[in-house]
């Protein structure tokens with residue numbers, strides 16, 4: 001008996017297109033992102049992968065991506081659970097800043113430490129500032145961060161993984177998780193047992209479903225899972241890695 005998990009990063013957002021650090025800022029999909037999301041649905045349908053339940057973050061780029069993809073796959077009706085614990089990594093004071101400008105100002109090493117190191121968070125966002133979420137009602141009462149490194153993301157995503165996603169998998173449901181580059185990197189690190197160094201080189205492309213078959217201990221049968229369009233994934237992964245250049 002194996003369990004099926006599908007990870008889907010949202011399609012390109014307006015701020016991905018503008019090369020801005022996004023984090024918890026709730027930006028919409030770009031036109032290209034909508035096309036990518038629908039193509040994600042086509043890929044699911046063509047591969048005969050039919051999610052029974054959807055888990056998303058509280059951010060519209062993940063929510064819309066799942067809606068477009070599931071609509072195309074004629075699965076718009078499946079039940080859904082949402083949590084801030086699947087949100088993108090909070091990018092702190094870098095939210096709203098241009099990646100190339102930050103790289104030029106602080107240098108490649110600092111830029112990559114903030115962007116891809118496992119345990120160095122970016123500077124904290126100022127409460128009440130333009131791109132802070134401290135007064136956003138959707139997070140009322142939650143212990144929301146002011147900046148996160150990937151380790152922080154893993155620590156807040158794991159309780160949700162264990163409490164909400166694992167039981168759905170164990171019940172035999174095909175689970176779709178529609179989330180973000182860094183929240184998915186955290187889940188992939190956990191699933192594939194990737195060490196703290198190696199994870200910095202892992203990037204997730206927008207809009208291409210990544211399917212994992214998991215054994216009874218929730219260990220991937222094939223490490224790294226399988227992208228439903230491996231060729232497109234390869235090119236898109238390189239593009240994410242090169243952002244800011």
Ligand SMILES: O=C(O)[C@@H](CO)OP(=O)(O)O
Pocket residue numbers: 016020021022023024088089091115181182240243
């Ligand atoms: O800006 C962000 O929130 C993320 C994902 O788009 O960027 P990065 O890939 O640089 O971590």
